[in-house]
Amino acid sequence: xxxxxxxxxxxxxxxxxxxxxxxxxxxxxxxxxxxxxxxxxxxxxxxxxxxxxxxxxxxxxxxxxxxxxxxxxxxxxxxxxxxxxxxxxxxxxxxxxxxxxxxxxxxxxxxxxxxxxxxxxxxxxxxxxxxxxxxxxxxxxxxxxxxxxxxxxxxxxxxxxxxxxxxxxxxxxxxxxxxxxxxxxxxxxxxxxxxxxxxxxxxxxxxxxxxxxxxxxxxxxxxxxxxxxxxxxxxxxxxxxxxxxxxxxxxxxxxxxxxxxxxxxxxxxxxxxxxxxxxxxxxxxxxxxxxxxxxxxxxxxxxxxxxxxxxxxxxxxxxxxxxxxxxxxxxxxxxxxxxxxxxxxxxxxxxxxxxxxxxxxxxxxxxxxxxxxxxxxxxxxxxxxxxxxxxxxxxxxxxxxxxxxxxxxxxxxxxxxxxxxxxxxxxxxxxxxxxxxxxxxxxxxxxxxxxxxxxxxxxxxxxxxxxxxxxxxxxxxxxxxxxxxxxxxxxxxxxxxxxxxxxxxxxxxxxxxxxxxxxxxxxxxxxxxxxxxxxxxxxxxxxxxxxxxxxxxxxxxxxxxxxxxxxxxxxxxxxxxxxxxxxxxxxxxxxxxxxxxxxxxxxxxxxxxxxxxxxxxxxxxxxxxxxx
Ligand code: G6P
Numbered sequence: 001x002x003x004x005x006x007x008x009x010x011x012x013x014x015x016x017x018x019x020x021x022x023x024x025x026x027x028x029x030x031x032x033x034x035x036x037x038x039x040x041x042x043x044x045x046x047x048x049x050x051x052x053x054x055x056x057x058x059x060x061x062x063x064x065x066x067x068x069x070x071x072x073x074x075x076x077x078x079x080x081x082x083x084x085x086x087x088x089x090x091x092x093x094x095x096x097x098x099x100x101x102x103x104x105x106x107x108x109x110x111x112x113x114x115x116x117x118x119x120x121x122x123x124x125x126x127x128x129x130x131x132x133x134x135x136x137x138x139x140x141x142x143x144x145x146x147x148x149x150x151x152x153x154x155x156x157x158x159x160x161x162x163x164x165x166x167x168x169x170x171x172x173x174x175x176x177x178x179x180x181x182x183x184x185x186x187x188x189x190x191x192x193x194x195x196x197x198x199x200x201x202x203x204x205x206x207x208x209x210x211x212x213x214x215x216x217x218x219x220x221x222x223x224x225x226x227x228x229x230x231x232x233x234x235x236x237x238x239x240x241x242x243x244x245x246x247x248x249x250x251x252x253x254x255x256x257x258x259x260x261x262x263x264x265x266x267x268x269x270x271x272x273x274x275x276x277x278x279x280x281x282x283x284x285x286x287x288x289x290x291x292x293x294x295x296x297x298x299x300x301x302x303x304x305x306x307x308x309x310x311x312x313x314x315x316x317x318x319x320x321x322x323x324x325x326x327x328x329x330x331x332x333x334x335x336x337x338x339x340x341x342x343x344x345x346x347x348x349x350x351x352x353x354x355x356x357x358x359x360x361x362x363x364x365x366x367x368x369x370x371x372x373x374x375x376x377x378x379x380x381x382x383x384x385x386x387x388x389x390x391x392x393x394x395x396x397x398x399x400x401x402x403x404x405x406x407x408x409x410x411x412x413x414x415x416x417x418x419x420x421x422x423x424x425x426x427x428x429x430x431x432x433x434x435x436x437x438x439x440x441x442x443x444x445x446x447x448x449x450x451x452x453x454x455x456x457x458x459x460x461x462x463x464x465x466x467x468x469x470x471x472x473x474x475x476x477x478x479x480x481x482x483x484x485x486x487x488x489x490x491x492x493x494x495x496x497x498x499x500x501x502x503x504x505x506x507x508x509x510x511x512x513x514x515x516x517x518x519x520x521x522x523x524x525x526x527x528x529x530x531x532x533x534x535x536x537x538x539x540x541x542x543x544x545x546x547x548x549x550x551x552x553x554x555x556x557x558x559x560x561x562x563x564x565x566x567x568x569x570x571x572x573x574x575x576x577x578x579x580x581x582x583x584x585x586x587x588x589x590x591x592x593x594x595x596x597x598x599x600x601x602x603x604x605x606x607x608x609x610x611x612x613x614x615x616x617x618x619x620x621x622x623x624x625x626x627x628x
Pocket of ligand 1: 321418
């Protein structure tokens, strides 16, 4: 949710902290701050913050030079995005930034108040800053104090801590992402490798319960273990942890992320760039099937043949847009593979008394691989005895990928816009491949069908490219939405989840209230809302349900509703006074949802442009939700 950058180097690191925060700003943008050991102030700690954007912070920091510092962009959980709640939080010479939520902050706060500490913020984070300071009274160094403080925390954290006069930064993680960057001129930490691209590509991913001390010329990592809660019962005897060897216990990965991949280039917004990158992202994702006429299960991991053998059903767990890709996949998995499939919102599943089935394949879908609810839901499924797990994810070393037995990595490239686009369509491509692979594993697939599905998949990038050419017409439709407050999205069958996704996109970035409905349900409630002020957006592919859908459209038209219909070239839908029709170039059979969603992404994007909203950083949201 929040972005963290930390650095200790032999040169000025303030520009790096600001650049890193700029790259991570999409993860949280309620406020931003840095604390650095200021070279011009006898290495005292200087804290600067902005309740605006990182660009404002950059202006404040332009005259500051420092060789060590920590930085943060915040997505507020405890306390409004005010200056006093902005990270870093301070405790007499200690500064700390935090990503996550501390669940036991109230008793710790009470203990610290009893010890004379004064709290100035409403955050849960401030307890960690004071706790580290408290532990420093009897600890040999900052590393020890941080380890002791962490041992008392319950909840999720990725933290970076700096102390006046020290030559190090100490970082720790449990439940929130954090990695180290090993550089030529210094060593670094960040919540995402993209923040460190200008100084290093040598990345060490910290594991649950790791604490690391970063100095200019050295890095030490200690593991205090994953644990369940992080709670140590005896503060006098905290877990000191096991020293780890970098390159052995924690491998060094060389990041292949390109700088252009995270830059805007000629586009106006990341969302626009990412919509237009979809043909390329799909082609890259499908590259792993090469020219094969036949799919092998090990596309999903070396153990896939064993894991897939004997599965009797599929359970998909995900949140947000990823949940919608799961809903589309349900149609494919049941129709193509003949395997029962349920799809659950991860935050609901993790607290529900469900009936576990060890022969069920559990699939976690996540762009970031860090979504707290999705991760917790997989752990919960495993705790119930369901070990056949598969991650479909866009981030290779993410927590969800590491948690699952099997993995399929989509190759969408970094997605920066908060509203997910290319991650969604590449997830769909991966899920279609899975449906075909499962069909093959269960002996249901003819050679001819398999070859046809693969041909259709390979044609997908081109088919998406054609949809993108509709942008000018979609942009002209968007003008009609400028003064609307509500919108209804209708679809049937596997396009119903696309209606949900279209509605989600519109509400996320244009703040128009939108709902997605299966068109057949219209008369059971939403029809009451239909009038000339509520546009009804309909997905009308030329499939077996088209005639049924047309009856639903008549019901809307008869009540004075204004229809915006995304049809196929050959869908028999006629344009009329209040019926606007836009035609996609071709009907694409089972893969049609992938094309129709692209049209809806463009619609939301252009409505947001018309409304003048902050497209890439919509209010109150964040890209990667690492808290519950
Ligand atoms: C946030 C993002 C959504 C995303 C959802 C799930 O809400 O704003 O775009 O779909 O998290 O994220 P994941 O990374 O698990 O796909």
